[in-house]
Amino acid sequence: MPGSTLVIVESPAKAKSIAKMLGQGFEVRASKGHVADLPERDLGVDVEADFAPQYEIKKDKKPVVDELKRAAKGKRVLIATDPDREGEAIGWHVARLLELDQSAPLRVEFHEITPKVVREAVAKPRPIDQALVDAQQARRVLDRLVGYKLSPVLSMEFRRRALSAGRVQSVALRLLVEREQEIEAFVPQEYWTLEANFESEAARFKAQLYSVDGERLQAGDKFLITDEVKAQSVARRARAVERYAITKVERKERRRSPAPPFTTSTLQQAASGRLGWTASRTMRVAQRLYEGVDLPEGTVGLITYMRTDSVRVSQEALNEVRKVIPKEFGPGYLPEKPNFYATKKANAQDAHEAIRPTYPSRTPSSLRAHLSDEEYRLYELIWRRFVASQMVPAIFDQTTVTVEGGGLNFRAVGSVLKFEGFLKAWGREEGEGADEAENILPALREGAEARLLELATEQHFTEPPPRYTDASLIKTLEEMGIGRPSTYAPTLETLEKRAYLERQGKSLRPTQLGRDVVGYLLKSFPGVVAYEFTARMEERLDAVEDGKAQWPKVVREFYEPFLEEFARVPQKTCPKCGRPMELKVSRFGQFLGCTGYPECKYTEPLVQKREAEPIGETCPKCGQHELVRKYGRYGSFIACTGYPGCDYTRDESPSTGLECPKCHAGEVVQKISKRGKPYYRCNNKGCDFLVFDALADTLCPVCGWNELKRKRGGCANPSCERYAYPDLDREKPARSTARGKAKAPAKKAASKPRGKTAGKPATWADLEPFLGAVSSPDAEVARRIEEHKQSVAEVARALGLSEADVQAAHKRAMFKLRMAYGRARKEAVSA
Numbered sequence: 079m080p081g082s083t084l085v086i087v088e089s090p091a092k093a094k095s096i097a098k099m100l101g102q103g104f105e106v107r108a109s110k111g112h113v114a115d116l117p118e119r120d121l122g123v124d125v126e127a128d129f130a131p132q133y134e135i136k137k138d139k140k141p142v143v144d145e146l147k148r149a150a151k152g153k154r155v156l157i158a159t160d161p162d163r164e165g166e167a168i169g170w171h172v173a174r175l176l177e178l179d180q181s182a183p184l185r186v187e188f189h190e191i192t193p194k195v196v197r198e199a200v201a202k203p204r205p206i207d208q209a210l211v212d213a214q215q216a217r218r219v220l221d222r223l224v225g226y227k228l229s230p231v232l233s234m235e236f237r238r239r240a241l242s243a244g245r246v247q248s249v250a251l252r253l254l255v256e257r258e259q260e261i262e263a264f265v266p267q268e269y270w271t272l273e274a275n276f277e278s279e280a281a282r283f284k285a286q287l288y289s290v291d292g293e294r295l296q297a298g299d300k301f302l303i304t305d306e307v308k309a310q311s312v313a314r315r316a317r318a319v320e321r322y323a324i325t326k327v328e329r330k331e332r333r334r335s336p337a338p339p340f341t342t343s344t345l346q347q348a349a350s351g352r353l354g355w356t357a358s359r360t361m362r363v364a365q366r367l368y369e370g371v372d373l374p375e376g377t378v379g380l381i382t383y384m385r386t387d388s389v390r391v392s393q394e395a396l397n398e399v400r401k402v403i404p405k406e407f408g409p410g411y412l413p414e415k416p417n418f419y420a421t422k423k424a425n426a427q428d429a430h431e432a433i434r435p436t437y438p439s440r441t442p443s444s445l446r447a448h449l450s451d452e453e454y455r456l457y458e459l460i461w462r463r464f465v466a467s468q469m470v471p472a473i474f475d476q477t478t479v480t481v482e483g484g485g486l487n488f489r490a491v492g493s494v495l496k497f498e499g500f501l502k503a504w505g506r507e508e509g510e511g512a513d514e515a516e517n518i519l520p521a522l523r524e525g526a527e528a529r530l531l532e533l534a535t536e537q538h539f540t541e542p543p544p545r546y547t548d549a550s551l552i553k554t555l556e557e558m559g560i561g562r563p564s565t566y567a568p569t570l571e572t573l574e575k576r577a578y579l580e581r582q583g584k585s586l587r588p589t590q591l592g593r594d595v596v597g598y599l600l601k602s603f604p605g606v607v608a609y610e611f612t613a614r615m616e617e618r619l620d621a622v623e624d625g626k627a628q629w630p631k632v633v634r635e636f637y638e639p640f641l642e643e644f645a646r647v648p649q650k651t652c653p654k655c656g657r658p659m660e661l662k663v664s665r666f667g668q669f670l671g672c673t674g675y676p677e678c679k680y681t682e683p684l685v686q687k688r689e690a691e692p693i694g695e696t697c698p699k700c701g702q703h704e705l706v707r708k709y710g711r712y713g714s715f716i717a718c719t720g721y722p723g724c725d726y727t728r729d730e731s732p733s734t735g736l737e738c739p740k741c742h743a744g745e746v747v748q749k750i751s752k753r754g755k756p757y758y759r760c761n762n763k764g765c766d767f768l769v770f771d772a773l774a775d776t777l778c779p780v781c782g783w784n785e786l787k788r789k790r791g792g793c794a795n796p797s798c799e800r801y802a803y804p805d806l807d808r809e810k811p812a813r814s815t816a817r818g819k820a821k822a823p824a825k826k827a828a829s830k831p832r833g834k835t836a837g838k839p840a841t842w843a844d845l846e847p848f849l850g851a852v853s854s855p856d857a858e859v860a861r862r863i864e865e866h867k868q869s870v871a872e873v874a875r876a877l878g879l880s881e882a883d884v885q886a887a888h889k890r891a892m893f894k895l896r897m898a899y900g901r902a903r904k905e906a907v908s909a
Contacts, residue, residue: 084153085186085200086146086172088160092191094878095370095377096158099193100200107149108878109159113139114171116218119663121226128630129219129637133171143175150176156203161187161430162385163217163623164564166210173206180206190436191370191379213622216629220245220615223637224606227644230661234650235598236591237684239668242576245612245636246561246569248599251578252607253554254588255596257546264542269301270309272316274488275532276481278324281520282531285481285488287312292485299540309535312486319484322528326480332493333471336500338389338419339432339464342563343556345384347549348463353455354584357548357567363456364433372875373448379436380445381460385563386430387556389419391464395431399438399468406441406465407502413470434464450866465503472499477519481528492519545585559613603643605636654680690719699726729761736773739783739794741765746773769794770902771802790843803844840899848898852891859884860891 083104087093090108097106114133116122124130135143157172159165166185173180183203188196221244232241272287287295290312295302303309340348342361349360364384370377396416403412435457442458449457473496481488494517495501546554552566561569570586573579578592588596599607615636621627650659652672661684662671672678690706693716697703703720707730716728731747738744744762760767773784773794783795792802842864849857855877862868862876870888874881 082153083156083200084150085156085158086169087158088165088168089365089369090878091366091876092188092369094875095191095379096188096196098377099191099196104200105149105153107146108142109146109168109172110139110142112136112168112171113143113146113175116222121222123219123222125223125637129223129633131215131219135175146172147176155184156186156200157184157206158186158188158199160385161189161383162564163210163214166207167214167218170206170208170211180208188379188383189430190382191368192436193376193378195436209623209625212629213619216619216622216632219629219633220636223633224640227640228603228606231644231647232595232598233661233668233684234659234670236594238591239684241595242572243595243599243603243606244572245606245615246555246565247572248596248607249560249609249612250551250555250569251573251588251592252596252600252609253551254546254573254579254586255593257543258588258593261542261545266539266541267299267301268304269296269538269540270303270306271295271536271538272303272309272313273534273536274316274481274530276322276488276528277531278522278526278528281522283479283490283519283522285479285490287316287486288480288489289487290485292487306535306537309537313533313535315484316486316533317530319486319530322481322483322488322530324479324522324524324526324528325482326478327522327524328478328480330476331496332474332476334474334499334501335471336417336466336469336504337463339391339434339467340460341387341389341432342385343387343552343566345433345460346552346566348459349456350547350549350552350584352459355548356570357552358571359452360456361567363452364460367453367457367460371445371448371453373445380440380457382432382434382436383430384433386433387421387563388430389421389432391432391434395434395438396468399465402438402441403465403469407469411469411499411502413468417468419467432464433460435461438465450862450868462503462505466500469500469503470497472501473497479519479522483528490519492517494518545582545587547584547586551586558609559616560609562616602647603640605639605643611636652678652680654678690717697724697726700724727763731761733761734758734773736775736784738762738765738767739773740767748772767794769802840896845892845895845899848895848902851898852894856887856891856894859887860895863888864892 085096085100085104085106087096087106087108088111090110093106093108097104100106114135116131117134120132122132122134124132155173155176155178157169159169159172169185170180173184178184183205185206186199186203188199224244225242228243229241232243233239274285274287276283276285289295290302293302303312337344345364346357346360349355350357353360355363361384364381367380368382368384370379400412400416438461440461442454442461445457446454475494475496477492477494479490479492481490544550548570551570555561555566570579573592574581577589578595579586579588581587596607605611615632618627618632618635622629622632650670651657652659652674655672655674655678657672657674657678659670659682660673662669662681668684670682670684672680688709690708692704692706695705697705697718697720700718700720700723703718703724705716705726705728706719707714708717714730716730718724718726729747731749733745733747736746738746738760741760741762741764744760744765746758746767747761749757749759756772757768757770758772759769769786771786771788774787776785777783778785778793778795778798778800780800781793781795781798783793783798786792786794786802788802790802793800795801796803846861846865849861852860858877859873862873863870868876870881870884873879874884877884879887
């Protein structure tokens with residue numbers, strides 16, 4: 079009968095897709111993520127009882143659980159949450175709360191959301207995999223034990239709210255900090271190169287000096303020519319050589335094989351490099367492609383499950399892609415046999431395939447009209463990588479020419495692409511083959527004489543290691559065996575949210591707070607940030623999943639050494655009774671309180687006011703009082719102690735090194751708002767210049783002011799036609815009354831000058847940076863309607879919501895975005 083089987087998935091979008099594929103006889107509901115978890119304000123782990131977790135239904139999920147219970151009455155229930163540890167744990171909680179027999183065949187896995195796979199999976203359910211559940215429980219309990227103990231310690235140590243620490247998070251932060259320390263400690267080394275222009279039998283070519291008297295110019299980190307004097311000496315010697323000859327011409331064919339299809343980490347790395355996306359954005363878009371997109375033939379998932387570290391591909395997918403390659407690129411690009419790849423990681427989980435298109439025959443161009451811009455870009459990346467992985471190698475003709483004379487050895491290397499192979503699909507970009515750019519050498523004969531025409535010397539300096547990007551940090555963590563596919567994006571997101579790192583373009587730079595936290599953890603909790611120990615814990619969690627270890631034992635292996643470190647940390651004591659102080663939370667926020675409450679009621683604020691610090695200077699304005707460093711809402715500044723009699727102040731914010739384009743008397747400095755957002759203003763007290771983006775060195779061609787470093791460009795001059803921000807002096811339109819007539823402003827209001835925060839309504843470009851202040855579902859609705867110009871009906875269909883729900887979510891999101899935007903503008907102007 080209709081609806082006799084209830085299928086429970088995680089997201090409403092997936093529920094909508096699967097419901098269409100299963101048809102009559104099935105009802106599909108969404109758990110909307112986790113339905114149960116450890117309590118918010120308590121430890122929720124019984125350490126004395128083998129770390130038994132104490133789960134409770136999440137507050138916002140009680141209506142969802144009640145709805146699932148009502149829907150499950152009298153029906154067969156199948157649980158189809160995501161096919162990984164976390165999905166298994168969610169399914170286990172759902173089964174437990176619905177009082178289902180977990181040993182019965184009720185668990186279904188969808189590795190791709192396509193009609194055939196969905197129907198086959200529903201026909202073959204299995205029991206809940208307790209080993210998978212235990213592995214997830216172990217990770218959750220470990221994170222709770224560390225966070226519950228360590229986060230309050232960090233907050234008390236640094237007297238700041240919302241600090242946190244975790245196994246993978248702290249190790250990732252340590253990597254960032256140590257790389258920054260390497261950069262700061264780096265001492266550039268000078269070295270010189272020589273490039274010569276030769277002519278041989280009417281053919282001209284360039285060659286680089288390779289060695290002098292058999293000693294190479296560069297051997298590892300050592301350089302032969304380290305100053306201009308040596309460079310000029312070698313240059314004079316080279317010019318004095320009577321005869322050069324081509325002693326060797328070596329030609330060889332070099333093949334470059336394609337890379338395997340994407341895993342989670344390589345997808346995040348490629349999206350960072352090619353698209354400039356963060357890991358969290360990549361996973362958010364990939365989730366939509368996996369859960370299903372509306373096509374003319376119905377709703378279909380376009381890619382396989384996107385959390386995997388396997389490069390395995392099904393035979394069915396190989397058969398299909400081998401039909402696509404000759405059709406799209408020609409028969410010469412198809413190898414005789416399929417390409418197979420081995421997973422490099424010894425502890426990789428091979429339950430899922432690599433990330434690939436569910437139907438390789440669906441080319442990106444054929445789907446362009448049905449995808450948003452970001453969905454299209456990511457799908458194209460995944461499609462091209464998968465198709466390229468099953469194509470023939472690229473072939474290069476490489477020629478190396480050696481020219482010798484007077485003990486000097488010059489070499490010229492030419493590389494010409496002979497056959498594109500897989501590069502026809504994947505392309506060549508910087509860092510992915512662009513280094514093989516063509517350098518065509520003329521036909522040169524071994525033994526022929528070469529005449530030196532020109533010789534140029536060039537100075538170089540070694541460069542420090544680059545800062546990590548999303549891609550390189552994820553790659554390093556993966557190589558070290560730390561973290562798993564599902565943890566990389568949330569880890570980076572948490573580090574940014576806690577203000578432990580800041581983004582500078584694609585680069586990740588630790589903040590001073592991040593550096594201080596790592597320094598403290600290395601000193602007091604070395605085990606938490608130990609690379610080898612953290613990697614070993616990942617292996618032990620894998621052993622739990624494989625049924626080779628009991629999860630309480632694995633938790634104890636980490637927790638007992640952690641407790642020993644924790645016991646050695648000095649505790650802050652109550653100045654009134656001597657008992658330990660602890661971090662407490664009230665409706666007014668966090669504070670420090672005595673553990674002897676209610677006998678001792680001593681408390682103190684968590685964030686303490688910093689006292690003014692003398693700087694040893696006399697005020698240049700009054701010449702009488704001393705100057706001190708004060709700390710305000712927006713950072714430190716210098717002020718006269720004679721205030722209010724003397725109002726001298728001096729900005730101490732870091733300078734950008736650029737002259738103020740408005741007054742030309744001050745410098746532009748970076749300030750931080752109370753919400754942690756940077757803005758830029760002039761440090762000349764009489765100048766009101768202020769912008770929200772960093773200034774560029776380039777000048778506006780219209781007015782001569784500096785342009786702004788922002789994606790859409792623009793000028794910093796409010797009077798310029800290229801001004802980057804909305805016109806703040808433009809009057810708002812009069813509001814309409816209930817009868818439809820424009821309401822005349824009151825006389826008092828009409829005579830009052832407009833404030834600096836008044837202006838035309840904010841555009842989507844102005845509001846988009848504040849999406850973090852909006853819940854994820856509402857933000858997605860706003861993005862689809864405002865950015866992608868989708869109708870309410872289209873969004874409702876795509877997300878599996880009613881049109882009324884979409885309208886309400888859009889209204890909530892736009893209200894919060896405008897409020898956040900208004901607050902930021904007001905803070906910046908008042909600052």
